[in-house]
Amino acid sequence: MTADRIDAAWADPKLANVIYHDWEASTYDHKWSISYDDRCIDYARDIFDEAVGGEPFETVESALEVGGGTGFFLLNLMQSGVAKRGTITDISAGMVAQAVHNGQALGLDVTGNVADVEFMPFDDGQFDLVVGHAFLHHIPDVDVALREIIRILKPGGRFVICGEPTRKGDFVARRLSHATWWAARRVATLPGVPSSWARSPEELEQSSREAALEAIVDLHTFDPDRLAAACMRAGAVDVRTATQELTAAWFGWPVRTFEAAVRPGALGWGWASFAYRTWQRLNALDRVVLSRVVPADVFYNVSVTGVRP
Secondary structure, three states: OHHHHHHHHOOHHHHHHHHHHHHHOOOOHHOOOOOOHHHHHHHHHHHOOOOOOOOOOOOOEEEEEEOOOOOOHHHHHHHHOEEEEEEEEOOHHHHHHHHHHHHHOOEEEEEOOOOOOOOHOOOOEEEEEEEEEEOOOOOOOHHHHHHHHHHHEEEEEEEEEEEEEEEHHHHHHHHHHHHHHHHHHHHOOOOOOOOOEOOHHHHHHHHHHHHHHHHOOOOOOOHHHHHHHHHHHOOOEEEEEEEOOOOHHHHHHHHHHHHOOOOOOOOOOHHHHHHHHHHHHHHHHHHHOOHHOHHHHHHHEEEEEEEOO
């Protein structure tokens, strides 16, 4: 990656998205602890069902994931029985290639398409279901993207968008993440830190430069009520929102940032088990207890669903 191309991306959010996500494609699953086993199948289906409202969801023939990255959301949902066939789109060719590879490795009927959600290359009413996870905040024109999503749905088809940052949740998560990255970089340069554990200063500097593009690719945060209103403006009906992660986000963001600052595999299985189990317990606390007493807009993630009339 040349410095000139990175610098050019500061003036072009879509180019920044391509650069940032092409850069992350081969390591994205590791960075975010993504898997395609029961752990992530259950997680993806849980947030999908929570967004839909807990009603039984019958398997559909065709589903599209928008901004699908490596395919985490749709591939795990397909394994849970949500759809028979899947198409994964992303503006990053690197991400699409990785998603198709992941889908083929799982034996799923999946195709990929490099596409801009503001100008989707699909016919009206082509899909039974459109899903997305943590992509909408990257899109320059959210209203146009939502109209395109509804356009390509069949009448009566549903969209389910999960994992979008709320304004208040994002404020806290970013500060925790930045503080962790600052500390990890300085610890890595201390005398006596094993070379097998810490990334080199050059790797950390390059990562810092490319990760700084997050300031461009992360364009929006969403208050639940305003996100629902945007979906209704785009033509959706039966719109509802749900929020997830409070203490789980306060724990998870520093952990993921710390893991990105060390060499892959350096922390071992013991650390991975501790991080996952702790996040799991905090997530349960958020869902079972804190969701009853804490305002929805304080939680980190918001999901939204709606139907094309």
